[in-house]
Amino acid sequence: KAGVTQTPRYLIKTRGQQVTLSCSPISGHRSVSWYQQTPGQGLQFLFEYFSETQRNKGNFPGRFSGRQFSNSRSEMNVSTLELGDSALYLCASSVGPTGGYFEQYFGPGTRLTVT
Amino acid sequence: GIQVEQSPPDLILQEGANSTLRCNFSDSVNNLQWFHQNPWGQLINLFYIPSGTKQNGRLSATTVATERYSLLYISSSQTTDSGVYFCAVKSQGNLIFGKGTKLSVKP
Numbered sequence: 652k653a654g655v656t657q658t659p660r661y662l663i664k665t666r667g668q669q670v671t672l673s674c675s676p677i678s679g680h681r682s683v684s685w686y687q688q689t690p691g692q693g694l695q696f697l698f699e700y701f702s703e704t705q706r707n708k709g710n711f712p713g714r715f716s717g718r719q720f721s722n723s724r725s726e727m728n729v730s731t732l733e734l735g736d737s738a739l740y741l742c743a744s745s746v747g748p749t750g751g752y753f754e755q756y757f758g759p760g761t762r763l764t765v766t
Numbered sequence: 767g768i769q770v771e772q773s774p775p776d777l778i779l780q781e782g783a784n785s786t787l788r789c790n791f792s793d794s795v796n797n798l799q800w801f802h803q804n805p806w807g808q809l810i811n812l813f814y815i816p817s818g819t820k821q822n823g824r825l826s827a828t829t830v831a832t833e834r835y836s837l838l839y840i841s842s843s844q845t846t847d848s849g850v851y852f853c854a855v856k857s858q859g860n861l862i863f864g865k866g867t868k869l870s871v872k873p
Contacts (some may be wrong), residue, residue: 759807
């Protein structure tokens with residue numbers, strides 16, 4: 652079974668631009684979560700989607716948004732990019748919503764650099 | 767919110783040595799996972815272990831939920847074990863990560 656895939660793997664953007672990252676979960680998984688990893692803050696939860704509905708959101712500004720499609724694929728969008736948004740963005744999928752007892756599996760990540 | 771502390775933050779070993787990594791958490795959790803992050807950033811699932819003991823080859827893990835800690839044991843370490851090991855717990859639904867233990871195994 653194929654793992655979680657994320658595209659693109661690397662991205663360079665300029666301050667003020669917007670960016671869209673994509674995540675395809677493991678087949679049969681309906682929950683997708685997004686995390687941001689930076690050297691200073693570590694791994695932080697962004698949001699979780701299950702059955703096209705946002706179920707949980709971390710403490711990030713409204714510039715960070717996401718959505719999930721009927722095939723469980725998810726996208727996250729960051730508008731008006733700031734230098735501090737440079738990070739590794741990780742997507743994770745699980746069979747059910749993360750409030751339950753479901754193991755999460757992570758994709759390879761998208762490394763975003765904002766200049 | 768729940769706090770997750772991992773120790774030690776850094777660990778340097780000679781190939782063949784054994785090690786124990788610790789994860790303490792401040793409140794009851796629904797679940798706990800251990801990950802190994804490789805040099806390219808990918809988080810590799812090691813154990814899904816809300817309680818009890820599991821073993822997978824040279825690695826094993828024990829979680830004592832009532833005492834709010836988990837241990838990851840690495841035996842006969844190899845250079846390929848190098849990387850960052852994360853413990854993550856589930857509280858209100860999302861995973862909360864510790865800051866990790868950076869392991870360097872020298873040949």
